[in-house]
Amino acid sequence: MKIATFNINxxxxxxxxxxxxxxxxxxxxxxxxxxxxxxxxFPREVFxxxxxxxxxxxxxxxxxxxxxxxxxLEDVQRGLPGDEDDDHARxxxxxxxxxxxxxxxxxxxxxxxxxxGPKYDYKLAWMERLYxxxxxxxxxxxxxxxxxxxxxxxxxxxxxYPDKWRxxxxxxxxxxxxxxxxxxxxxxxxxxxxxxxxxxYSFWDYQAGAWNRNDGIRIDHFLMTPxxxxxxxxxxxxxxxxxxxxxxxxxxxxxxxxx
DNA sequence: ATGGTTGGGATCCAA
Numbered sequence: 001m002k003i004a005t006f007n008i009n010x011x012x013x014x015x016x017x018x019x020x021x022x023x024x025x026x027x028x029x030x031x032x033x034x035x036x037x038x039x040x041x042f043p044r045e046v047f048x049x050x051x052x053x054x055x056x057x058x059x060x061x062x063x064x065x066x067x068x069x070x071x072x073l074e075d076v077q078r079g080l081p082g083d084e085d086d087d088h089a090r091x092x093x094x095x096x097x098x099x100x101x102x103x104x105x106x107x108x109x110x111x112x113x114x115x116x117g118p119k120y121d122y123k124l125a126w127m128e129r130l131y132x133x134x135x136x137x138x139x140x141x142x143x144x145x146x147x148x149x150x151x152x153x154x155x156x157x158x159x160x161y162p163d164k165w166r167x168x169x170x171x172x173x174x175x176x177x178x179x180x181x182x183x184x185x186x187x188x189x190x191x192x193x194x195x196x197x198x199x200x201y202s203f204w205d206y207q208a209g210a211w212n213r214n215d216g217i218r219i220d221h222f223l224m225t226p227x228x229x230x231x232x233x234x235x236x237x238x239x240x241x242x243x244x245x246x247x248x249x250x251x252x253x254x255x256x257x258x259x
Numbered sequence: 260a261t262g263g264t265t266g267g268g269a270t271c272c273a274a
Contacts (some may be wrong), residue, residue, distance in 0.1 A: 206264040
């Protein structure tokens with residue numbers, strides 16, 4: 001089973017590039033972030049015509065997540081538990097019914113800039129809630145993954161120029177400590193289980209020719225419970241599509257599971 | 260240190 005995560009930076013702007021990529025790679029499941037539209041305006045029929053079930057958790061103008069799945073989805077939940085007052089659409093989860101059922105969580109973790117400030121406080125508070133959701137997923141002792149745009153550069157090797165990110169909300173010590181606290185519960189970073197070393201990025205800024213200079217960062221991740229990591233066959237970043245017409249600033253990352 | 264670009268939708272905010 002092939003599961004992908006892709007921050008598309010606006011479904012309206014990616015209405016050609018996204019279907020093109022889906023037809024090419026044929027993921028069974030695609031977790032989308034930053035759809036930037038409300039549920040009613042999401043062009044679900046485009047994806048239903050391609051054989052996908054569609055579950056959306058949208059928001060006007062900002063954020064918004066969705067799940068596309070060729071396999072049936074059960075027990076869909078919207079919103080990360082832990083704060084009734086949080087109205088950002090950044091979390092959706094469901095159980096994918098394949099050979100082996102997999103709980104998949106699609107997430108768009110807050111960017112957090114500028115630091116310091118309310119946006120950074122919100123990021124850290126959100127990561128605290130993520131920690132608790134991860135703990136519960138692990139307690140279930142079943143195959144589960146949390147994937148999406150984490151807005152976290154885990155290590156210096158995950159940035160082409162780590163020095164310029166030193167005080168950024170994506171890389172500063174407090175952010176990385178919060179990330180490690182989640183991972184250290186016993187989750188596997190799927191990409192790092194398959195690949196080592198630098199020069200693996202999932203995001204290149206639109207500005208200052210970042211793509212042409214390969215000034216990238218790796219911020220789109222899969223974290224897996226042990227029962228899911230045991231099924232891991234492969235994990236790849238489709239970096240090439242960043243160089244196409246009208247790209248998102250993120251590229252897809254996907255895993256192949258023996259499920 | 261600064262400025263560079265894209266998306267959504269409103270004439271600016273978020274990234």
